[in-house]
Amino acid sequence: MCSLCGILGCDDHWTNAIARPGVYTRNHDMPARRAEAARRMKAANDILSYRRVKLDVWQGRSYVVRSPTGASSVFEALSHLWPEAEALAGRDFDPLDDALISWMEARGDA
Amino acid sequence: MTPVILLTGFLGSGKTTLLQRLLQDPSMAGAAVLINEFGEVGLDHHLLDRIDDNVILLKSGCICCTVRGEVAEALGNLDSLRARGEIAFDRVVIETTGLADPYPVLQTLTAHPVLRSHFTNGGVLTTVDAVNARLQVEHRAEAVRQIAAADRIVLTKTDLAEPGQDQALRDRLARINPAARIVNSEAPVAEILGGFGPAAFAEGLVGREAHGHICGPDCGHESHNHAHHHHASHAAHHHDDVLGVTSFSLVIEDEINWTMFGTWLTLLLHKHGDRIFRVKGILALEGEDRPIAIHGVQHLVHAPTHMTHWPDGPRQSRIVFILEGLSPEQIRRSFAAFMGLSGVRAAA
Secondary structure, eight states, rough: OOTTEEETTTTOGGGGGGOOOTTTTTSSOOHHHHHHHHHHHHHHHHGGGGGGGGGETTTTTTTEEEEEEEEEEEESOOHHHHHHHHHHHHHHHOOTTTHHHHHHHHHHOO | OOOEEEEETTTTHHHHHHHHHHHHHGGGGGGGEEEEESSSSOOOSSSEOOOOOEEEOTTTTOGGGOOHHHHHHHHHHHHHHHHTOOOOOOOOEEOOTTTTOHHHHHHHHHTTGGGGTEEEEEEEEEEETTTTHHHHHHHHOOOOOOOOHOOOEEOGGGSSTTHHHHHHHHHHHHHHHHSEEEEEEESOOHHHHOOOHHHHHHHHHHHTTTTTOOOOOOOOOTOTTTTOOOSSSEEEEOSSSSSEEEEEEEEEEEEBBBBHHHHHHHHHHHGGGEHHHHEEEEBBBOSSSEEEEEEEEEEEEOOOOOSSSOOOOOOOOEEEEEEOOOHHHHHHHHHHHHTTTTHHHHOO
């Protein structure tokens, strides 16, 4: 259920609808599922660290974003990650922002 | 899953006339039709219903819950009647109003918790009036959005257009939406309705770029950048000089990391979906022999499709964007920066 809207099934993000190990096969093949979940967390945290926000799994079923000041927000589906992270950080994560791109380019070169 | 064909087009562009012709074809005998208003053109079809134009936006909700209420209700009613055996149909055609943005209807098909299990996007047909399109495209954002959302553009009233006007319009439409095939409204029905599947989709992307050809090393397009450190990619774009609409192709030579690509496109559409009318692409993913087709309209991305094989041509990822007021070069740079994050690439 979408925790914001109360509609069932809202958490089916388009990135899940693909037959890849750990993605479409998420109801079995637990190791592949965990590996894919870990990759997603890492990808998201790489970007979130730009504003010192951190994403974690919450009780194995939901997600939580935390700010460096200790504020946190729990949500149910990764599709809600960016609005939640922006609300917590008080600033945007804009992939076309020059500063963010330059920061990522510098990290990619490292 | 029952395909839903969305028939859209600006006011007076010949939607209902086209619908009338389509419904006379034997292949459409099993179609149910939803229209917004009964116009001057009479429609005689046994499964015809009227819907009102209404959008329900849940105030506290996220973008996934913007549901076009009356469309959802009308489709739900059709499905219930079919389940009770009172009617039968094998596809649905929805004719929108002339000023409608197709996006909310597509969103309804994808987001609605019940409908998405019964109906699927069967393609967007956009009618374009060969006589009046130039003015509409230059002055009405709705017309541009409808063209950008099209899988197939159907040119109407070509018999009334002046000599040469037809080709100039086709060129312009191809600049706005290079991924859509353009057909004449007098073409056989099979040509108007056929080939919305993944194969035809790839055919539209492979072998041509936004400006009509694959860019080679000698190509003179200013925006090329073949030498990016991490992710060899280049961009070719074409501005249409009205309403700031740009179509642009991103060609990626390296295999793509799906996890980071999903993160990047999700964030891009979250921030700029209002100004990204269309994303359509064929991707070569890491660890995947078969190509993946992706397809999005504004904030909405449809479920990616596994294609059976690569079409003729190089095994390269290509993504076509139709943008309003965004910089193609900045998108290319953003893509390369996200895909170049070493930590994710090493973990993949």
